[in-house]
Amino acid sequence: MQIQDLPYPDPGVPDTRSGSRFLWWLFRNQLGGQVKALAWGLLHFTCVAALPFCVGVAVQAVVDRSGSQLALAGGLLALACAGSAVGDTFLHRAAVTNWITAAARVQQLLARKAARLGSALTRRVAAGEVVAVSTGDVEKIGWFVEALSRFTAAVVTVVLVCAALLIHQPALGVVVAAGLPVVALAVLPLLPRATRRADVQREKAGRATELASDTVAGLRVLRGIGGEELFLDRYRDASQEVRHAAVRSARMWALISAIQVLLPGLLLVGLVWYGVHLARQGRITVGELVTVYSSVMILSYPLRHFEEIAMAYSFSRPSARRAAGVLRLERATDSTGTRTAGALCGDLHDPQTGLLAPAGQLTAVVCGDPDIAGRLAERLGGHPSQQGTSVLLGGVPLDELPLDDARSAVLVQDKDPVLLSGTLRELLDVPASGEVEPRRALAAAQCDDVLAALVQGSLDADDPMDARITERGRSLSGGQRQRLALARSLVTDPQVLVLDEPTSAVDSHTEARIAAGLREVRAGRTTVVFTSSPLLLDRADRVVFLHEGEVAATGTHRELVLSELRYRAVVTRETDGAAPGRSARSGHSAVPADVHREDARPAGRAQDDGPRADVLRAELIEADVMRKLEEIEEKA
Numbered sequence: 001m002q003i004q005d006l007p008y009p010d011p012g013v014p015d016t017r018s019g020s021r022f023l024w025w026l027f028r029n030q031l032g033g034q035v036k037a038l039a040w041g042l043l044h045f046t047c048v049a050a051l052p053f054c055v056g057v058a059v060q061a062v063v064d065r066s067g068s069q070l071a072l073a074g075g076l077l078a079l080a081c082a083g084s085a086v087g088d089t090f091l092h093r094a095a096v097t098n099w100i101t102a103a104a105r106v107q108q109l110l111a112r113k114a115a116r117l118g119s120a121l122t123r124r125v126a127a128g129e130v131v132a133v134s135t136g137d138v139e140k141i142g143w144f145v146e147a148l149s150r151f152t153a154a155v156v157t158v159v160l161v162c163a164a165l166l167i168h169q170p171a172l173g174v175v176v177a178a179g180l181p182v183v184a185l186a187v188l189p190l191l192p193r194a195t196r197r198a199d200v201q202r203e204k205a206g207r208a209t210e211l212a213s214d215t216v217a218g219l220r221v222l223r224g225i226g227g228e229e230l231f232l233d234r235y236r237d238a239s240q241e242v243r244h245a246a247v248r249s250a251r252m253w254a255l256i257s258a259i260q261v262l263l264p265g266l267l268l269v270g271l272v273w274y275g276v277h278l279a280r281q282g283r284i285t286v287g288e289l290v291t292v293y294s295s296v297m298i299l300s301y302p303l304r305h306f307e308e309i310a311m312a313y314s315f316s317r318p319s320a321r322r323a324a325g326v327l328r329l330e331r332a333t334d335s336t337g338t339r340t341a342g343a344l345c346g347d348l349h350d351p352q353t354g355l356l357a358p359a360g361q362l363t364a365v366v367c368g369d370p371d372i373a374g375r376l377a378e379r380l381g382g383h384p385s386q387q388g389t390s391v392l393l394g395g396v397p398l399d400e401l402p403l404d405d406a407r408s409a410v411l412v413q414d415k416d417p418v419l420l421s422g423t424l425r426e427l428l429d430v431p432a433s434g435e436v437e438p439r440r441a442l443a444a445a446q447c448d449d450v451l452a453a454l455v456q457g458s459l460d461a462d463d464p465m466d467a468r469i470t471e472r473g474r475s476l477s478g479g480q481r482q483r484l485a486l487a488r489s490l491v492t493d494p495q496v497l498v499l500d501e502p503t504s505a506v507d508s509h510t511e512a513r514i515a516a517g518l519r520e521v522r523a524g525r526t527t528v529v530f531t532s533s534p535l536l537l538d539r540a541d542r543v544v545f546l547h548e549g550e551v552a553a554t555g556t557h558r559e560l561v562l563s564e565l566r567y568r569a570v571v572t573r574e575t576d577g578a579a580p581g582r583s584a585r586s587g588h589s590a591v592p593a594d595v596h597r598e599d600a601r602p603a604g605r606a607q608d609d610g611p612r613a614d615v616l617r618a619e620l621i622e623a624d625v626m627r628k629l630e631e632i633e634e635k636a
Helices: 020-030 031-064 067-117 120-124 127-168 170-185 188-217 217-227 228-280 286-327 370-379 403-410 438-444 450-455 478-493 508-521 558-562 567-570 591-601 612-634
Strands: 348-350 355-357 362-367 410-413 496-500 526-530 540-548 550-557
Touching: 020 031, 020 127, 031 067, 031 286, 067 120, 067 127, 067 286, 120 612, 127 170, 127 188, 127 286, 170 228, 170 286, 188 228, 348 370, 355 540, 362 370, 362 567, 362 591, 370 410, 370 496, 370 526, 370 540, 403 410, 410 526, 410 591, 438 450, 438 478, 438 508, 450 478, 450 526, 478 496, 478 508, 496 558, 540 558, 540 567, 550 558, 550 567, 558 567
Parallel strands: 362 526, 362 540, 410 496, 496 526
Antiparallel strands: 348 355, 540 550
């Protein structure tokens, strides 16, 4: 696999039983690249190791005053230098290719897992941990894959040099062969402690990253409650903990590096002393002494890769373990499915709660517990994060369908939909039926002011569709983000659309127009809306009230307001001791003040044509219902 061929058509099925097995799986899947890097590494290190022999031949030629031997030594030296340069160039190229392709494979695996798990991923793993795994951990894993081939080439070179020295000069070769393993393996007792310190640093860095991510995501709320300094102090403390852990880890690695410098130096000192003693006795020539000395000195270069592979493995093993932990996560249901989709149509039914959404109708669901509502919304889309009874669409269990087919049939928009960065045209370029044009969806979601804000924020965009949206739409208000997400869902035009609190951050006037637009665009399609807004509930064909996770009442909004006290308490935000239509906190009417103001205006103002008239009529209906409730309670 070359860099230009990325991404992989299929990154494969990883071995996630442990971090070491995951690294071994990566190595096996990049065997061709590793062999190529090993070959170039052997050429490079062999040529580097051959330089001392060439120098030794040259020195002995000068001592013997042999011109032919000196010329031969010069030719061999030039050949070794050329081979070293070529080998180093292509070794670097092959090693970097291995690193990039390994990192890309891991990132593709993580992206595929995130797409399959969906919202269940961040419920089981912190968002900051996912970010850390997909960035820093991927880089460390790629580093180990890159360094592995160089280390293998260095080991082979060291063995070959020791064997050559034993043959060329046995007296000094024995010293080198006995000393090099000690030099290479002396740091092994320190590696477990260095690894533990590196793990502590990584864990603290992950917590700091998670804290920073959560702080940035909730910055608007923090500013609203004045909590910036509190979270800043928390992040400052977490950052200092990371710094202290990094210093402790660096001290250990500095000690390992010092040992890697000290021991080869001591070996050289002992070798020179013993070699001079042998030369004075006439047992070896000056050229042989220079050759052995230069060989040991040159071997300090490949020996550095022993330290590098130790560091790479110490850092990559916990990173691989964390990546394997994320990749090991699975859905509670089989995403491959056990039956084919076929033509899905009919009512949407949840046996666990008794909820029934008739085909082609707008069904509103009211639930006093937002957690129960969120879990039900997820379950309606099929393949939920928790095992349970499957939702039926036209009598077909969604959990038994392939995940892609279930997602095509039922689209669930949760409470906090994500807006990806890019242009508005790219945001709305989603798999769709083609029945709903983007501009129609934007109009239904009342996005006129959003389009104006996007154009104003994009200097080079005349067409709102070409205006750019920042990451997660942070430049937009919460209500504007909600409306863009709703427009995206409407463009998709699925057979069944489930919306969880789609207008919770929208003002009442805009909400009334959205309710009318939603009903018009989704006419003839099955739509389920989780909401407690009277403006949306009044537009629904059918309202289902859930109490303690089960259907307690069904009917229209007006029927349930008059007949179901628990429903009325949820919709009007009443407590047990508050009078109907009265706020439990202040004792005033629960109807918004602007409703009373509009009700007090002349009737002719409410009869004007256009969207404003629809808003007024909706408000008047709501106010009328509240007044009737008050009259009923007074008579009672």
